[in-house]
Amino acid sequence: xxxxxxxxxxxxxxxxxxxxxxxxxxxPFDDARIRIFADSHGWAAATTLxxxxxxxxxxxxxxxxxxxxxxxxxxxxxxxxxxxxxTLTNLTSFWGGGRPAIRxxxxxxxxxxxxxxxxxxxxxxxxxxxxxxxxxxSSLGTVYQVTEEALIDxxxxxxxxxxxxxxxxxxxxxxxxxxIGLPDDLAKYLARQTVIGSAALLAHESASTPxxxxxxxxxxxGTTEAALKVLxxxxxxxxxxxxxxxxxxxxxxxxxxx
Numbered sequence: 280x281x282x283x284x285x286x287x288x289x290x291x292x293x294x295x296x297x298x299x300x301x302x303x304x305x306x307p308f309d310d311a312r313i314r315i316f317a318d319s320h321g322w323a324a325a326t327t328l329x330x331x332x333x334x335x336x337x338x339x340x341x342x343x344x345x346x347x348x349x350x351x352x353x354x355x356x357x358x359x360x361x362x363x364x365x366t367l368t369n370l371t372s373f374w375g376g377g378r379p380a381i382r383x384x385x386x387x388x389x390x391x392x393x394x395x396x397x398x399x400x401x402x403x404x405x406x407x408x409x410x411x412x413x414x415x416x417s418s419l420g421t422v423y424q425v426t427e428e429a430l431i432d433x434x435x436x437x438x439x440x441x442x443x444x445x446x447x448x449x450x451x452x453x454x455x456x457x458x459i460g461l462p463d464d465l466a467k468y469l470a471r472q473t474v475i476g477s478a479a480l481l482a483h484e485s486a487s488t489p490x491x492x493x494x495x496x497x498x499x500x501g502t503t504e505a506a507l508k509v510l511x512x513x514x515x516x517x518x519x520x521x522x523x524x525x526x527x528x529x530x531x532x533x534x535x536x537x
Contacts, residue, residue, distance in 0.1 A: 280361060281335035283390035284419065285313070290392055291418040298326055300348075323351045331411050334360040338534045341365050345373035357408040359383055359398075359415070363435050364534025367401045367428060379403040381412050384431055384439045389419025397423045397434040436527035444523065449474050 281299075288294050289310055299305070299315045300322050308315075316322035332352060336344050341362050357379035360370055370380040383398035396416045400409060416422045425431070449470050456466030477492075484492060497503045510516050 280385065280387060283387045283394075284333065284335055284361070284385065284415075286390040287392060287394065287419040288415060289313075291414070293414065294418070298322060298329065319347045319351060328353065328356060330356070331408070331415070332356060332358045333415070334358060334362060336362060338362040338364050341369070342373060345370075349374045349378075354378060357381060357404060357412070359412050361385055362534075363439065364432070364531045366535060367399065369535070371401060371403075377403055379405070379408045381408075382428065382431055383412070383416060384434045385416065385419050386438050387442050392418070392420055394420035395423070395438050396420065397425055397431065397438070399425050399428045399431060432528050432531040433524070435531045436524040440527050444520075445474065 285297060285299070285308070288297060289308070289312070295312060297313045299313065300317075300319055301315060302317055305315055314326075316325065329352070332348065334341060334344060341360065345358075354375060354377050358370060358374055359381040361383050363384070365382065367380050367382050370382065371378050374380065380401045381398055381404060382400075383396055385396040386394050388394040389396065396419055398412070398416065400412075404412075413422060425434075452473070453466045453470035456470060457463060461469070481487075481489065481492060487495075493507075497507060
């Protein structure tokens with residue numbers, strides 16, 4: 280997700296500098312705005328204060344990363360975390376009670392400006408901080424604010440993890456196409472382009488619901504209706520997606536640090 284964020288930010292000419300602290304070797308970026316540092320002390324010795332700190336690490340690493348950085352960055356500088364399950368209370372406990380903090384959940388289509396991000400903020404965030412964060416997040420696509428932090432777990436389950444579900448659906452569609460006799464290359468192309476084209480149609484026909492578009496494809500007693508009787512059965516896609524999101528939401532809650 281961190282790489283997706285950087286790719287999205289590079290599309291925004293208003294972003295003047297991106298410092299990345301990453302102990303593992305990274306491929307170089309062909310953009311002079313990016314500087315990469317192996318550790319926080321090397322970064323602190325070579326840089327001026329940032330406008331905002333973005334924590335794009337796994338939830339299990341948040342405490343250690345925060346401990347390494349919090350003493351190097353003055354209290355007025357806000358932190359923005361994209362780690363699943365890490366609450367605003369967690370962040371302020373790591374960074375200090377007066378620290379401005381934002382918890383956000385973007386998704387990987389942000390790398391091409393087609394993402395969606397939902398965020399919430401603590402009481403220490405002022406307009407200037409939120410304006411900076413909004414500029415960063417809107418570089419990735421659309422941005423939506425919630426005031427109820429508990430919703431972020433559900434957001435994580437739906438849109439944060441959602442691209443993986445869709446990619447797996449394409450995998451499954453391709454595999455099923457092969458199983459009924461399509462050549463490998465053709466099954467691959469048809470599976471991808473069917474999803475890409477259908478998503479584009481959904482975006483274009485904004486006045487229509489997904490149900491409207493589904494019904495437009497479905498002729499009575501036709502092939503689509505036969506397929507949908509399987510897909511919409513008692514243990515079909517709706518039930519499966521409910522179980523899927525509940526599992527992801529539950530895991531996001533389990534990642535919370537007490």
